[in-house]
Amino acid sequence: MHPSRRKATPVMGSAPSEASYDRGRLRQWLAGEARADGVARRDVLRLVAAAGLASAVPVGLAAPRAAAATAAPGIVKDLPADRFTIRGTNAETRFESLAGTGHTTPVSHFFVRNHTATPRIDADTWTLRVWGDGLTGDGLTGDGLTGGAREFTLADLKRLPAVSRTAFVECAGNGRSLFATQQGQEVSGTAWTLGAVGVARWRGARLSDVLRLAGLSHRAVDVLPRGLDDDYVTADGTNLGRVRRPLPLAKALDDVILAYEMNGAPLPPDHGHPVRLLAPSWVGIASIKWLGDIEVSSTPLYSPWNTDFYRLYGDGYPPQGSAPLTRQTLKSAFELPWNARLSTGTRHRLTGRAWSGAGAIARVDVSTDAGTTWHRAHLHDTPHRATWTRWSLPWRPTSPGPTTLLSRATDTTGRVQPRTTRHNTQGYLFDAVVRHEVTVV
Numbered sequence: 001m002h003p004s005r006r007k008a009t010p011v012m013g014s015a016p017s018e019a020s021y022d023r024g025r026l027r028q029w030l031a032g033e034a035r036a037d038g039v040a041r042r043d044v045l046r047l048v049a050a051a052g053l054a055s056a057v058p059v060g061l062a063a064p065r066a067a068a069a070t071a072a073p074g075i076v077k078d079l080p081a082d083r084f085t086i087r088g089t090n091a092e093t094r095f096e097s098l099a100g101t102g103h104t105t106p107v108s109h110f111f112v113r114n115h116t117a118t119p120r121i122d123a124d125t126w127t128l129r130v131w132g133d134g135l136t137g138d139g140l141t142g143d144g145l146t147g148g149a150r151e152f153t154l155a156d157l158k159r160l161p162a163v164s165r166t167a168f169v170e171c172a173g174n175g176r177s178l179f180a181t182q183q184g185q186e187v188s189g190t191a192w193t194l195g196a197v198g199v200a201r202w203r204g205a206r207l208s209d210v211l212r213l214a215g216l217s218h219r220a221v222d223v224l225p226r227g228l229d230d231d232y233v234t235a236d237g238t239n240l241g242r243v244r245r246p247l248p249l250a251k252a253l254d255d256v257i258l259a260y261e262m263n264g265a266p267l268p269p270d271h272g273h274p275v276r277l278l279a280p281s282w283v284g285i286a287s288i289k290w291l292g293d294i295e296v297s298s299t300p301l302y303s304p305w306n307t308d309f310y311r312l313y314g315d316g317y318p319p320q321g322s323a324p325l326t327r328q329t330l331k332s333a334f335e336l337p338w339n340a341r342l343s344t345g346t347r348h349r350l351t352g353r354a355w356s357g358a359g360a361i362a363r364v365d366v367s368t369d370a371g372t373t374w375h376r377a378h379l380h381d382t383p384h385r386a387t388w389t390r391w392s393l394p395w396r397p398t399s400p401g402p403t404t405l406l407s408r409a410t411d412t413t414g415r416v417q418p419r420t421t422r423h424n425t426q427g428y429l430f431d432a433v434v435r436h437e438v439t440v441v
Ligand SMILES: Nc1nc2c(c(=O)[nH]1)N[C@H]1C(S)=C(S)[C@@H](COP(=O)(O)O)O[C@H]1N2
Pocket: 110, 111, 112, 113, 114, 115, 116, 169, 170, 171, 172, 226, 227, 228, 229, 243, 270, 271, 272, 283, 284, 285, 286, 287, 288, 289, 290
């Protein structure tokens, strides 16, 4: 059996009997109490890993309703309840709190996605080790491989030409809970609504400059950046090692930076201090925080973050899943609380943001009557790729009662947000038009 063949953990309130049986069986297998005839050990390990992910916070009925908690284990910055919803080790931005924050997201509002906990790293003693058989040189790289190795301090990186990029970081699972609440489908993973995204002005050295200085060889095909945070251990006790995800050389040499500044200040602890990777337009996992080393390899690399995770599994996808996820999809969101109450006879200004991993935003259409009529929203930023565009539309509701607001973005590649998103078991890349329920009073 393969992850793609398994049903995702049920999340809609029914008893998760099949999934918990499966987890129990996997635990027995780990304890040597179960046989897996005819299944490669590797494939069972994949299931174990997938089960660990599946037993994370279930996407549930109550997903959008916030707990009053103001602290998530392992996050350093303040997480006031009017700006954040705590989800396990993560903090989701409340989209309504972005109203009036400007184009970039202040650190005080920026979501945090931590597999474990924010480590405290001293920038003065920190070094980045770049190593591997994809570098020139005859030295031993430490793992017995021939190749090169070179260390960089923060001062070394700051001596290189600095470049700035305004770009979103968005979790591949942003919008995941909408598979359940809007499409009635079971998915596993953190139950984000739409606030696992933020835009910042990132500044740092080009990864391409660093790789060339380290002695990039023509044999290199993949680079593997790895974080300094603790090993990620799944709920079933499988240690997947430190967070790391291979990046194809073509992307590494394109627009990726080693960022040491966020919005004009040194990177804060929760966002990767002292240095994180920033891979514009790609799923958030590509932007490894608290960077410790980068392996440069002459052969393709794998980690759980490009095999079990961050591929699309499910009906209609191949057994080994889709190709590893790269670019983000297309989304738009209102800067309004879920189930907001708006007064009748008043002229409101509906505001929101739209973004795409494929291109700039070309237009946003808004409906205040559940899709019967549509109005073109006003765009407030010059649209650019890799970032979002703010939009607004005036609205004077005339009759009291519940109604559904919709926003539908189109990007410059011609993509339009669809009515539904095809299901995948881990709930990645939700791109459908979101039904935002409000009540006119
Ligand atoms: N070292 C490390 N890097 C990481 C992660 C992590 O847990 N550890 N999480 C990734 C994921 S899944 C996302 S979505 C982004 C989130 O970045 P942020 O916390 O700055 O918003 O960081 C990525 N980089």
